[in-house]
Amino acid sequence: MTSPERLATLPPPARGTDPVERNRPVRRGSVAGVLLTYVVLIAGFLITIGPFVLSVMTALKTPRQFASRSALAPPDPVTLENFTALFSADYSFIAPIAVTAQVVVLVLVGQLVFSVLAAYAFARVEFPFRDALFWVYLATLMIPQVVTVIPLYTLFSQIGLRNTFWALVLPFLFGSPYAIFLLREYFRSIPQDILDAARLDGAGTGRILVSIVVPLSRGILATLAIITVVAHWNNFLWPLIITTGPTWQTLTVATSNLQTQYNGNWTLVMAATTIALAPLLILYAIFQRHIISSIAITGFR
Template structure:
């Protein structure tokens, strides 16, 4: 076995150095946030930001969850919103994607591509009409105002599922129809079980997207009753502008569920990247 040439070794070393630099740039903000969260305001003001906390303290987290701040409530609200939106996205996206993929009806392809074209519309364009609509309906600053715009599927989710459903062999669906299965039975017994990888992908994407959603909750809610994690963290930045250790504690708490999600579903996330990239 011949040893690699110096040019190959140098090229590989350059690739690994580039990857290491990208890793540092990506991970450094999170590490800095966690280190700052365990510092006192005095340590943060007098020491370098890159220096680890010595000694580490949990007073920022105690202050965050105690007293008037009550950071538990935004976490509960966000978890409820994410849970309901995820269920709605999966249910309605599966139904719509199957219709666009397997059911023949007039103008099917035209309607699909017209609906998909809404991906080109920025979110900020629809915020004012949605805000006006919800205000006139009297549901501004309510739980349903946070949920309804995202509950009934999305163009990206329907497109992703449609492409996957089209890859399922037609013979399986035809055989089920010959056995007397209806559309819902085919969906429940054949399409959904065969689509678990892409459904896992969509679940992960939906959870991460709506856990981090900021603009719509900021606009449609006021006060603390229906604050989400992102809005509550932004409120700390304005309310306690000089206390960055408290703000970093809130940021650490906000990203902790996503880190846990990554740790539990690491293999699914890697496979989801491959699936979405391929599709």
């Protein structure tokens, strides 16, 4: 007979080998919950991917196909004439793409550089009224962007920068409260002992920032870079207001103008929309892990 001490030391049976557990009936409620979860997820996927698939299908049709068939009907035959037309002399979509890319690159570099400097100062540099200044600056997040459009437009008009390239860049170049807040909180989580050890080795503030703080913050910097690229690639309101001609039109403004300037040619508009979305899809495919982490960290969509 097996002693109680030996029974106490025996390992528990493997999952699924216990006769009682194996013969236990599966509750219908749990199965229904799993099925409902899958139904909701599939429905959400279709709702999310549906507009993009529809825009691509429309872009691959001729105007005659779009007018004579259902919008849900696949293109037959598939044509690329809408995409080639956008890069012809009649539409010249190359310039808006180039302007948008330049704006995004400059804003991205400026946002990261100035946000890192400001966040490190608020997190690790002691100066009078540091915390008060930070919270006053952070409070500007509560001001809607629309409220600042008219003052910014008036300012750029008076200094002669309206309808120029720098009018698209300067309002967003020197960091943002949102980015500085995220970086400040992350910099404060870096152990002070690491920074003190670097100072004992003779490193100054700049060396500590470049060699220690920034490498440790690659994850949050990648998150901010993705957020900045997506936000300014899709920026529409400010470029629409501050530019008055085709010279400095961004991609979003040029796409919007197609709806009114060319008699509502929706196949052409959908081709332009597909071109505008393509870089973001490539960005998502390359940095999928960082985008998912940005959703978890910031709740950004």
